[in-house]
Amino acid sequence: MTTVPVPYRVTAASAETADCVSLEVTPVGQALPGFTPGRFAMVYAFGVGEVPISVSAIGGGHRLVHTVRAIGAVTGALCRLRAGDAVGLRGPYGVGWDLDAAAGSDVLVVAGGIGLAPLRPVVRHVLGHPGHYGRLRVLIGTRAPEDLLYREELAHWRRAAAQVEVTVDRPGPGWRGSVGLVTTLLDRVDTRPDRTTALVCGPEVMIRHTARALLARGLPAHRIQVSLERNMRCGTGHCGHCQLGPLLLCRDGPVVGYHRTRSLLAVREL
Amino acid sequence: MTAWPLLLDTLPQVQRERLFTLAGERDFPAGGTLFDEGGVADRFWLIRSGEVALDVYVPGRRAQVVETLGPRQQLGWSWIFPPYRWHLGARALCPVRTWEFPAAEVRELCTADTELGYELMLRCAALIADRLQATRLRLLDLYAPHGSVPS
Numbered sequence: 001m002t003t004v005p006v007p008y009r010v011t012a013a014s015a016e017t018a019d020c021v022s023l024e025v026t027p028v029g030q031a032l033p034g035f036t037p038g039r040f041a042m043v044y045a046f047g048v049g050e051v052p053i054s055v056s057a058i059g060g061g062h063r064l065v066h067t068v069r070a071i072g073a074v075t076g077a078l079c080r081l082r083a084g085d086a087v088g089l090r091g092p093y094g095v096g097w098d099l100d101a102a103a104g105s106d107v108l109v110v111a112g113g114i115g116l117a118p119l120r121p122v123v124r125h126v127l128g129h130p131g132h133y134g135r136l137r138v139l140i141g142t143r144a145p146e147d148l149l150y151r152e153e154l155a156h157w158r159r160a161a162a163q164v165e166v167t168v169d170r171p172g173p174g175w176r177g178s179v180g181l182v183t184t185l186l187d188r189v190d191t192r193p194d195r196t197t198a199l200v201c202g203p204e205v206m207i208r209h210t211a212r213a214l215l216a217r218g219l220p221a222h223r224i225q226v227s228l229e230r231n232m233r234c235g236t237g238h239c240g241h242c243q244l245g246p247l248l249l250c251r252d253g254p255v256v257g258y259h260r261t262r263s264l265l266a267v268r269e270l
Numbered sequence: 271m272t273a274w275p276l277l278l279d280t281l282p283q284v285q286r287e288r289l290f291t292l293a294g295e296r297d298f299p300a301g302g303t304l305f306d307e308g309g310v311a312d313r314f315w316l317i318r319s320g321e322v323a324l325d326v327y328v329p330g331r332r333a334q335v336v337e338t339l340g341p342r343q344q345l346g347w348s349w350i351f352p353p354y355r356w357h358l359g360a361r362a363l364c365p366v367r368t369w370e371f372p373a374a375e376v377r378e379l380c381t382a383d384t385e386l387g388y389e390l391m392l393r394c395a396a397l398i399a400d401r402l403q404a405t406r407l408r409l410l411d412l413y414a415p416h417g418s419v420p421s
């Protein structure tokens with residue numbers, strides 16, 4: 001881990017949706033080892049600024065993919081990068097998804113919007129280790145059909161025996177799929193609460209609602225892992241920007257067991 | 271399908287069986303209409319497979335789908351309260367298999383067997399509360415740019 005940005009080169013930039021781009025980056029020199037699903041890098045757009053971005057794929061040859069949604073100055077600049085451009089990376093930071101805890105159990109992935117990005121490596125990992133995990137379910141909520149990430153890959157996941165369900169808030173005229181909140185998809189999957197590990201990422205309101213719905217279906221809080229976001233600056237547990245009660249999310253998160261965050265998420269202004 | 275529809279999931283078996291004596295199997299083809307907005311709400315369904323779209327008629331536009339319901343979910347609660355009229359329309363998006371329940375008979379059964387009636391209404395109320403909560407969250411437009419919630 002380093003606290004100074006290390007130069008990486010964009011080797012591919014592909015538009016996922018109107019405002020999301022997947023950037024494949026490879027190290028120019030020294031690589032940053034140790035990325036696992038759920039961990040993140042501080043990604044530096046030169047001359048603009050630095051933001052925390054999860055890894056959405058971890059490839060061979062120290063290749064990483066970050067899927068970025070343009071919502072402001074830095075993410076906007078990152079989304080304008082093209083193959084050949086340079087970025088700076090620090091990291092990896094934080095605690096990722098605890099996939100060891102999920103071994104032997106069914107895996108239920110619940111993603112809202114860009115929250116699918118940090119969960120994509122989980123799905124790839126689970127599909128790459130058949131026999132190690134039980135059934136894989138991927139439930140995705142998104143705003144409109146055109147905002148759906150990784151469309152082609154979802155088809156591949158389905159072919160690889162994952163149950164993948166998608167629901168949208170705003171269907172267009174051609175949409176023939178589900179409409180409604182992602183939690184309504186929970187009704188459709190036959191969950192075995194004692195044998196399921198749930199991994200949830202999305203806007204915080206969606207995370208809270210999903211976690212409550214999972215508890216109501218009998219999943220214990222310690223089998224629900226959530227990935228949380230707070231403003232981050234240092235990424236190394238020093239500045240305190242990412243504090244959530246006793247937790248520093250850059251160090252103790254972003255992935256945390258719901259049994260540790262349940263009461264904290266209920267406190268306003270934390 | 272391996273699990274009971276949610277409405278019946280936790281209903282004691284005796285009550286479940288009593289209720290089920292009133293149910294009939296009913297299938298709808300893709301594109302079929304289950305009911306139209308304003309029509310008489312004289313039945314409800316538990317979906318066994320397939321997907322049903324709930325829509326609102328907007329003059330001059332195509333019907334707007336506001337929600338879909340699928341396996342294990344209950345379709346329809348307007349049959350519980352007077353004036354027993356559907357608030358939305360419902361169409362099968364694909365072939366749909368259901369258990370269909372006649373509303374008047376179910377209400378009569380609930381009046382005759384108040385214990386069953388209470389248990390059933392508790393579950394219907396929970397379902398309505400759940401859908402209300404989901405609707406409120408969707409009003410936040412959670413996935414809009416900037417995580418929606420204005421600061």
Ligand SMILES: Cc1cc2nc3c(=O)[nH]c(=O)nc-3n(C[C@H](O)[C@H](O)[C@H](O)COP(=O)(O)OP(=O)(O)OC[C@H]3O[C@@H](n4cnc5c(N)ncnc54)[C@H](O)[C@@H]3O)c2cc1C
Pocket residue numbers: 040049051052053054055066067068069070071072073074075076114117118228229230231232254416417421
């Ligand atoms: C651990 C972690 C992992 C992340 N992973 C990803 C990822 O994989 N892909 C991705 O696109 N983004 C990810 N994010 C979010 C990303 O870091 C922010 O979108 C980014 O910091 C915004 O910076 P900006 O300069 O572009 O916008 P700013 O100018 O900082 O913000 C623009 C507007 O968006 C609001 N805003 C800023 N950050 C957030 C946020 N996190 N949620 C909601 N509203 C926000 C601000 O209040 C402001 O109104 C992650 C965040 C964290 C903490």
Ligand code: FES
Pocket residue numbers: 231232233234235236237238239240241242243248249250251
């Ligand atoms: S970002 Fe500085 S302590 Fe977490």
